[in-house]
Amino acid sequence: MQRIGVFVCHCGSNIAATVDVKKVAEWALKEPGVVHAEDYPYMCSEAGQSKIQAAIKEKNLTGVVVCSCSPRMHETTFREAAERAGINPYMVEIANIREHCSWIHKDMEEATKKAVILMRAAVAKVNLNTPLKPGESRVTKRALVIGGGIAGIQTALDIAEAGYKVDIVEKTPSIGGRMSQLDKTFPTLDCSACILTPKMVEVNKHENVNIYTYSEVEKVSGFVGDFTVDIRKKARSVDMDKCTGCGVCQEKCPSKKTPSEFNRALNTRTAIYTPFAQAIPNVPVIDREACIKFKTGKCGICEKVCQAGAIKYDQEDEIITEKYGAIVVATGFDMIKLDNYDEYAYSQSKDVITSLELERIMNAAGPTKGHLERLSDGKAPKEMVFIQCVGSRCSDDRGKSYCSKICCMYTAKHAMLIRDKYPDVNVTVFYIDVRTPGKNFDEFYRRAVEDYGVNYIKGQVGKVIPQPDGKLLVRGVDLIDNKQILKEADMVVLAAAIEPNKDVRKIATMLTASIDTNNFLTEAHAKLRPVESPTAGIFLSGVCQGPKDIPETVSQAGAAAVKAIGLLAKDKLMTNPCTAKPDELMCNGCSQCANVCPYGAISYEVKEINDHGVRETRRVASVNSALCQGCGACTVTCPSGAMDLQGFSNRQILAEVDAICR
Amino acid sequence: MSIVNSQADKIKEISGSNPLKCMKCGKCSASCPSFNEMDIKPHQFVSYVQNEDIQSLVESKSLWKCLSCFACIERCPRNVQPGKLIDAARQIVVRQKGQDYLKADEIPELIDPETPQQLLVSAFRRYRR
Numbered sequence: 191m192q193r194i195g196v197f198v199c200h201c202g203s204n205i206a207a208t209v210d211v212k213k214v215a216e217w218a219l220k221e222p223g224v225v226h227a228e229d230y231p232y233m234c235s236e237a238g239q240s241k242i243q244a245a246i247k248e249k250n251l252t253g254v255v256v257c258s259c260s261p262r263m264h265e266t267t268f269r270e271a272a273e274r275a276g277i278n279p280y281m282v283e284i285a286n287i288r289e290h291c292s293w294i295h296k297d298m299e300e301a302t303k304k305a306v307i308l309m310r311a312a313v314a315k316v317n318l319n320t321p322l323k324p325g326e327s328r329v330t331k332r333a334l335v336i337g338g339g340i341a342g343i344q345t346a347l348d349i350a351e352a353g354y355k356v357d358i359v360e361k362t363p364s365i366g367g368r369m370s371q372l373d374k375t376f377p378t379l380d381c382s383a384c385i386l387t388p389k390m391v392e393v394n395k396h397e398n399v400n401i402y403t404y405s406e407v408e409k410v411s412g413f414v415g416d417f418t419v420d421i422r423k424k425a426r427s428v429d430m431d432k433c434t435g436c437g438v439c440q441e442k443c444p445s446k447k448t449p450s451e452f453n454r455a456l457n458t459r460t461a462i463y464t465p466f467a468q469a470i471p472n473v474p475v476i477d478r479e480a481c482i483k484f485k486t487g488k489c490g491i492c493e494k495v496c497q498a499g500a501i502k503y504d505q506e507d508e509i510i511t512e513k514y515g516a517i518v519v520a521t522g523f524d525m526i527k528l529d530n531y532d533e534y535a536y537s538q539s540k541d542v543i544t545s546l547e548l549e550r551i552m553n554a555a556g557p558t559k560g561h562l563e564r565l566s567d568g569k570a571p572k573e574m575v576f577i578q579c580v581g582s583r584c585s586d587d588r589g590k591s592y593c594s595k596i597c598c599m600y601t602a603k604h605a606m607l608i609r610d611k612y613p614d615v616n617v618t619v620f621y622i623d624v625r626t627p628g629k630n631f632d633e634f635y636r637r638a639v640e641d642y643g644v645n646y647i648k649g650q651v652g653k654v655i656p657q658p659d660g661k662l663l664v665r666g667v668d669l670i671d672n673k674q675i676l677k678e679a680d681m682v683v684l685a686a687a688i689e690p691n692k693d694v695r696k697i698a699t700m701l702t703a704s705i706d707t708n709n710f711l712t713e714a715h716a717k718l719r720p721v722e723s724p725t726a727g728i729f730l731s732g733v734c735q736g737p738k739d740i741p742e743t744v745s746q747a748g749a750a751a752v753k754a755i756g757l758l759a760k761d762k763l764m765t766n767p768c769t770a771k772p773d774e775l776m777c778n779g780c781s782q783c784a785n786v787c788p789y790g791a792i793s794y795e796v797k798e799i800n801d802h803g804v805r806e807t808r809r810v811a812s813v814n815s816a817l818c819q820g821c822g823a824c825t826v827t828c829p830s831g832a833m834d835l836q837g838f839s840n841r842q843i844l845a846e847v848d849a850i851c852r
Numbered sequence: 853m854s855i856v857n858s859q860a861d862k863i864k865e866i867s868g869s870n871p872l873k874c875m876k877c878g879k880c881s882a883s884c885p886s887f888n889e890m891d892i893k894p895h896q897f898v899s900y901v902q903n904e905d906i907q908s909l910v911e912s913k914s915l916w917k918c919l920s921c922f923a924c925i926e927r928c929p930r931n932v933q934p935g936k937l938i939d940a941a942r943q944i945v946v947r948q949k950g951q952d953y954l955k956a957d958e959i960p961e962l963i964d965p966e967t968p969q970q971l972l973v974s975a976f977r978r979y980r981r
Binding site for chain 1: 873875876877878879880881882883884887888893895896923927928929930931
């Protein structure tokens with residue numbers, strides 16, 4: 191039999207104004223196992239905690255019930271207090287008589303009745319509580335960052351600076367990500383490459399950082415502190431140690447017709463290539479689909495011209511297996527495909543482009559060497575029209591339901607840059623709302639309007655009609671003037687919605703990290719844990735979590751790094767002891783628990799079981815307590831009642847229900 | 853002819869469209885080929901229904917200027933589809949009890965040998981209540 195103490199908190203007047211706390215304490219003494227009951231104005235205060243500790247010692251208590259606020263608030267406080275007084279922390283239960291009672295009721299008599307019932311349920315549970323001991327697991331002092339854009343680079347740098355080893359896995363041949371494709375950045379208009387490349391160099395040179403480019407995460411197993419990851423290093427066909435990055439192979443390569451990924455397919459690249467001049471590593475890869483040597487066996491020019499002898503046609507994919515304590519996802523974004531937006535004539539006219547394509551056109555290293563020109567005939571445009579929210583804020587099935595967040599600002603940037611460099615070009619922006627919440631953001635947009643004369647029209651465009659003379663007829667509406675507008679434009683720029691990188695679904699599945707309906711990774715708590723995945727040991731950096739601009743991405747990348755460092759700094763992890771535990775005698779190995787487990791914590795083993803004197807070999811469930819998060823899905827799924835959650839066993843829950851219904 | 857406010861609900865019901873979903877982007881009006889002919893513009897239809905001013909709608913020229921080309925329905929990013937609201941407002945008018953838009957004895961005159969029988973039957977069903 192337990193010896194239980196019940197402690198009823200007034201919470202100032204938060205509880206005591208609605209619940210007769212003295213009465214709750216009196217009633218508590220009538221409950222089985224209760225040997226002590228008292229009330230106090232602030233149980234969570236130092237003095238309140240001392241009262242609990244004193245009672246534990248004087249009355250030899252084995253269990254404690256605190257009738258107070260939500261366990262989310264102070265369960266840890268009271269459990270730690272009890273532990274210091276010598277009893278197992280899991281012998282402490284909270285009856286929530288504040289959020290669940292005093293705050294939501296007005297009638298004192300009714301509220302007191304309910305508080306008594308809640309107290310009873312907690313006492314009934316403590317009567318069946320058993321001491322639980324958290325397990326320990328080790329922490330591998332190495333982090334993995336998936337994605338080598340600005341988010342991944344910043345996270346890796348911050349973790350490396352704290353003294354921990356970091357590996358970056360980047361799918362493309364170079365780190366740099368989307369930011370490397372941008373020409374200028376808002377709201378300061380500094381050149382993107384000028385601020386990004388020093389970071390790329392820094393992360394590449396850092397002794398604690400190891401970068402795998404042209405590589406992908408293939409398999410993830412393990413759990414927080416102890417992940418094992420297989421990384422596929424795709425065959426580059428170039429020896430990274432021997433290559434000097436002279437670039438002769440790229441000059442001589444006769445296969446020149448592959449659309450350049452980096453320039454958004456606005457021009458072409460060779461089969462052996464580095465995506466851009468400042469690529470890191472500055473070692474080309476051979477695109478085997480485009481390479482004549484790989485397609486026909488004849489060519490081999492790059493091998494002949496390579497002074498360093500770095501070309502390796504026979505190089506094969508390599509699988510690297512490494513252990514990590516923490517994993518940061520920084521997989522970034524892409525623009526949505528515009529196939530479903532025929533009305534904007536994107537696929538009909540070369541002069542209808544996306545904003546990211548304009549970014550490449552404006553860039554000195556881009557397909558037009560930075561000259562603003564129509565891609566159809568190379569002529570300089572005189573009239574430019576920007577269309578906002580293409581595929582953003584849509585509730586139809588063509589677009590995305592969310593606001594892509596960055597488009598208002600980059601469009602103001604584009605408009606301003608064009609008006610600055612080409613004052614004779616008229617720029618019109620059709621917008622629904624201009625959203626500029628950010629430091630110096632609205633001022634930036636106002637400059638576009640007031641100082642640069644950009645014509646902002648409140649209204650959408652219904653159709654872009656390519657004309658026989660090559661012009662684009664834009665039919666839009668001005669909702670302020672209540673007029674339909676017909677405008678001849680030379681170029682139309684679409685602010686296409688952004689979406690998470692296509693591969694994120696695959697990666698989230700490997701990590702058992704949850705994603706939302708838009709394929710953005712879900713946070714553990716939208717406000718209070720925004721850079722952590724609900725899956726322990728997985729952290730989120732950059733746009734993979736939701737649309738954001740560069741300053742926000744960099745802040746979040748730092749925050750994700752701090753969370754990862756906090757984990758890596760620990761030698762051992764205490765695991766939550768409230769995990770599922772199968773009764774092997776009752777388990778029939780049906781696999782239903784493993785199917786519902788969101789954390790991959792349940793596996794099966796074939797074991798010899800002594801079933802009441804009969805020795806049998808059976809397939810039974812086994813729970814990895816380091817992976818189990820104690821959600822309880824398996825316990826309610828198990829058809830034979832073999833699975834139970836420690837600390838929340840079926841018996842305990844039913845005892846609580848019985849106490850409430852008594 | 854008097855139309856009460858609860859007709860707004862009728863319009864929402866017939867059209868199956870929810871004006872509250874509108875984000876006031878104006879793409880409907882930007883798409884409308886009859887825009888210049890209309891006194892109440894397609895995007896305003898949404899707010900008229902929202903504000904339950906159905907009387908103005910049914911008296912508007914726009915009701916009969918809409919070509920039912922479905923451009924606004926096709927392109928509406930929020931599934932509000934003003935064209936359906938306009939069509940529903942037309943329905944409200946043609947469903948008025950006692951308002952005969954087609955009388956049986958007028959039909960022989962209207963008959964064209966090319967007209968399918970089906971069309972006459974459905975027109976009669978629709979406009980003669």
